[in-house]
């Protein structure tokens with residue numbers, strides 16, 4: 339905290355001191371950014387300093403800060419009514435949004451939608467739905483996965499032990515298997531085409547044979563690109579193979595698209611990159627440009643629970659739904675294509691600067707979900723967490739807001755409407771920040 343305080347401007351310092359007095363100490367906060375206002379991919383702190391935001395408030399601000407069309411949608415809806423509890427009353431905004439989500443859902447079959455307020459609640463509801471629909475109790479999750487912090491989702495979350503420590507026992511019925519990380523495969527892949535096939539064989543031949551009978555498994559919960567775990571893109575074999583395995587055993591496939599969905603990877607849903615149709619999709623974060631909203635989008639034949647089986651007082655709040663409708667429209671009209679083009683531009687830019695940075699071990703991602711794995715040496719691939727933290731701090735000094743993921747990776751997750759000009763400026767800042775961190779650590 340001392341280095342953070344040293345970097346804080348005078349007004350930021352005041353807020354941080356007050357924060358430390360009254361706000362839970364469980365938050366992360368790597369640097370003393372205290373927002374005053376934002377516009378697009380730029381933000382200004384309370385001391386008047388400008389930054390480029392490559393965090394989007396943890397992959398939430400898909401249309402950037404304070405997009406005028408989102409703001410207008412929120413204002414218009416707020417002036418009409420703020421709330422009418424979709425759980426107990428019919429409410430039009432939720433219907434309109436669910437119809438739109440049905441249109442873009444990543445499966446052929448019609449969809450039904452359950453709304454929540456956050457990602458973790460969407461995961462909770464998806465797990466309950468899976469148990470309800472299948473009558474089975476067991477689940478498969480992945481090491482390195484992040485699905486939220488409530489007790490059901492937390493039973494799957496395994497990207498950092500800190501999120502679980504002191505909270506045991508977890509919800510029973512979850513068995514973890516390795517996520518296929520092409521850069522750091524956990525399982526020895528000898529005799530297999532790639533890390534994806536290796537993990538699928540482990541699930542089928544080891545887990546299902548020795549620990550959990552496949553016919554007792556309700557669902558597999560998976561991120562199509564692992565987010566908090568390190569922005570890990572699985573090999574092409576993995577998701578199609580997982581779909582086939584689920585089909586073989588009557589297991590539901592729940593795709594957690596909370597971080598990867600709603601255009602971030604250049605498609606509505608990351609699973610579409612592999613042509614895989616899940617049974618249930620969890621969405622949140624980027625869906626409403628910053629208004630709190632989560633959604634479980636399920637095949638109609640799967641969302642068959644009865645009256646009173648699931649609900650939420652605030653879930654599908656009409657103001658959040660209005661923000662989501664404006665967000666989806668903007669993404670459809672061009673931001674998704676921009677995510678493809680400027681995302682590629684960022685990856686190309688990173689590949690250009692990589693040769694002068696010995697700490698860049700791997701660059702990966704799709705669209706504007708880009709991970710940069712930092713290592714002590716590209717030969718040993720040894721993790722470099724200190725270097726990662728210093729790079730984040732030096733990024734802040736340069737005027738670039740960054741967040742880490744995994745053990746020592748950085749993520750680029752800017753708003754989907756990032757311009758090439760801001761991408762260039764951010765790459766220059768990143769280049770300088772990483773050089774300074776390398777000077778301190780290598």
Ligand SMILES: Cc1ncc(COP(=O)(O)O)c(C=O)c1O
Nearest residue numbers: 456457458484485486565596597
């Ligand atoms: C893939 C994924 N699932 C679930 C969650 C939990 O979402 P929330 O923080 O809104 O509960 C997150 C949040 O980072 C996430 O990235």
